[in-house]
Amino acid sequence: MFARTTHRTVHFDQPFWMPDLGETVPAGDYEVDEDEELIEGISWLAYRRVATFIKLPATAENKYRMRLIAIDPEELERLMQVDRNAAAIFPSLSP
Incomplete structure (x- = not known):
């Protein structure tokens, strides 16, 4: 079985x-x-997505450990859409 991993960066x-x-x-x-x-x-x-992961950086709250968290791709898209909607409604809150 052939597998591949694609990488991207998302912004919130x-x-x-x-x-x-x-x-x-x-x-x-x-x-x-x-x-x-x-x-x-x-x-x-043709490829089928089998797993999606988001990398959370090391912080003092998580005792300085980077975390690789499995996330449902639909949940990730929902979170990104909520962020885009908030930026459209409240542009003064966006950097």
């Missing part, structure tokens, strides 16, 4: 709540990794 203008962690994460840039595996048995190359 506002702090956001991560329900699975039960904590608020500060605004900023975050690296997101998406693991995909090749779908075999078809006549063209």
Whole structure:
């Protein structure tokens, strides 16, 4: 089975709540990794996403440890949409 990982950076203008962690994460840039595996048995190359992770930086609150947290891709998109909507409604709060 062939697999690949794609990397991207997402930006949040506002702090956001991560329900699975039960904590608020500060605004900023975050690296997101998406693991995909090749779908075999078809006549063209296609990949299926099997995992999505967001990297949270080391902070004093988490005892200076970087964390790689699994996140549902739909939840990540929802969090990003909430952040975009807040920036559109309250532009003075955005940097």
